[in-house]
Amino acid sequence: AQSVTQLDSQVPVFEEAPVELRCNYSSSVSVYLFWYVQYPNQGLQLLLKYLSGSTLVKGINGFEAEFNKSQTSFHLRKPSVHISDTAEYFCAVSRTGNQFYFGTGTSLTVIP
Amino acid sequence: NAGVMQNPRHLVRRRGQEARLRCSPMKGHSHVYWYRQLPEEGLKFMVYLQKENIIDESGMPKERFSAEFPKEGPSILRIQQVVRGDSAAYFCASSSPGGKSSPLHFGNGTRLTVT
Numbered sequence: 001a002q003s004v005t006q007l008d009s010q011v012p013v014f015e016e017a018p019v020e021l022r023c024n025y026s027s028s029v030s031v032y033l034f035w036y037v038q039y040p041n042q043g044l045q046l047l048l049k050y051l052s053g054s055t056l057v058k059g060i061n062g063f064e065a066e067f068n069k070s071q072t073s074f075h076l077r078k079p080s081v082h083i084s085d086t087a088e089y090f091c092a093v094s095r096t097g098n099q100f101y102f103g104t105g106t107s108l109t110v111i112p
Numbered sequence: 113n114a115g116v117m118q119n120p121r122h123l124v125r126r127r128g129q130e131a132r133l134r135c136s137p138m139k140g141h142s143h144v145y146w147y148r149q150l151p152e153e154g155l156k157f158m159v160y161l162q163k164e165n166i167i168d169e170s171g172m173p174k175e176r177f178s179a180e181f182p183k184e185g186p187s188i189l190r191i192q193q194v195v196r197g198d199s200a201a202y203f204c205a206s207s208s209p210g211g212k213s214s215p216l217h218f219g220n221g222t223r224l225t226v227t
Contacts, residue, residue, distance in 0.1 A: 043218035
């Protein structure tokens, strides 16, 4: 079975500073990787996904993530955050496309 | 295209009552997932359904909880004899049968409060 670990439960960062949200997964086979964002009182929205090919994936709102197979990581980054990026971020992994496993989430707070 | 529609958005039930949560997947999607989210916790998988079939219910409590996805109509998550510990946000997600890479699309959730 796959599992997903988001090492940081809360990440405060100043506006316009860079941010990295960490995600590690455990799987002995190839997987598909996703990052979702959840704004207060809303459902999750897909930020980006890695299926195959280039290990650097660009998503919406200026986010990107890099797949590192040797370290089994898929960290999310943004070079300059905005207040509107304050939200909960979830990493997810799927092997079959039918089962999705989510991390416990990272709460990003952007400080003015 | 309408997204995943969940209703009601908020549901209040007294202990012992039944809660019914509805989910209409995106048009063209035949896979439905239910997740539960508790405060300060992540998403917990409950059940995965395709039309008229439960594929995986390993995350759903054996008692009081049931789910269905009939040939016609929305998917229903049913909780009988609710207890305070059932208070949570319940999210439905759907995906297309188009292959292994189809991501999940989420509804805005139903927030269940048991008083």
